[in-house]
Amino acid sequence: EVQLVESGGGLVQPGGSLRLSCAASGFTFSAYWMHWVRQAPGKGLEWVSRITSDGSTTTYADSVRGRFTVSRDNAKNTLYLQMNSLRAEDTAVYYCARVYCDGAGCYKGFQHWGQGTLVTVSS
Amino acid sequence: QSALTQPPSASGSPGQSVTISCTGTSSDVGGYNYVSWYQQHPGKAPKLMIYDVSKRPSGVPDRFSGSKSGNTASLTVSGLQAEDEADYYCSSYAGSDSDVVFGGGTKVTVL
Numbered sequence: 269e270v271q272l273v274e275s276g277g278g279l280v281q282p283g284g285s286l287r288l289s290c291a292a293s294g295f296t297f298s299a300y301w302m303h304w305v306r307q308a309p310g311k312g313l314e315w316v317s318r319i320t321s322d323g324s325t326t327t328y329a330d331s332v333r334g335r336f337t338v339s340r341d342n343a344k345n346t347l348y349l350q351m352n353s354l355r356a357e358d359t360a361v362y363y364c365a366r367v368y369c370d371g372a373g374c375y376k377g378f379q380h381w382g383q384g385t386l387v388t389v390s391s
Numbered sequence: 392q393s394a395l396t397q398p399p400s401a402s403g404s405p406g407q408s409v410t411i412s413c414t415g416t417s418s419d420v421g422g423y424n425y426v427s428w429y430q431q432h433p434g435k436a437p438k439l440m441i442y443d444v445s446k447r448p449s450g451v452p453d454r455f456s457g458s459k460s461g462n463t464a465s466l467t468v469s470g471l472q473a474e475d476e477a478d479y480y481c482s483s484y485a486g487s488d489s490d491v492v493f494g495g496g497t498k499v500t501v502l
Binding site: 375 | 429439446448488491492493
């Protein structure tokens with residue numbers, strides 16, 4: 269069974285930093301691209317970042333580019349999101365997610381989600 | 392990376408159908424057949440209901456169907472049930488630089 273477990277959220281002051289982790293199990297982590305998606309309280313979903321299976325290529329939403337860095341450790345089956353220069357508008361539940369795959373291949377919908385970790389940016 | 396446009400709310404009685412629209416541009420919805428739909432109950436992670444415009448992952452009831460015309464995608468829930476009351480989000484692939492864009496969400500109420 270695919271499991272994704274996020275950790276590392278908490279309260280941080282504006283301008284501060286935080287590193288989120290996502291521990292993966294139940295699948296060959298090193299074979300899959302991984303994503304971060306966030307949801308501000310009472311708001312909709314927002315895609316944040318993506319990293320390729322070998323970590324060589326990363327992509328970011330305009331709202332976080334230059335402040336957030338996604339990385340992974342395939343030996344530890346763990347995805348990371350380093351968040352710097354945090355702003356109040358970064359307050360959200362952060363989910364890691366993996367796309368849906370079946371016997372025929374992988375697709376662009378996010379089938380597997382973690383439970384999320386809450387990041388609150390406030391003084 | 393503008394969000395896709397969804398109506399804020401939709402409703403229907405049990406057994407009826409409800410259709411939710413998702414409007415984007417030729418750079419996302421209209422440019423790729425990679426529209427997905429998610430159902431989210433309060434306090435829970437989203438659940439994938441539709442991928443690639445109209446395909447259902449295993450385990451999703453066939454009461455849920457998706458379609459697309461031009462820059463607008465749609466999700467139809469037929470035979471509404473009480474457990475279908477939730478927020479629904481569309482998303483689309485938007486190219487290698489932007490990757491994924493989501494809609495603002497639609498709250499579906501079962502009357």
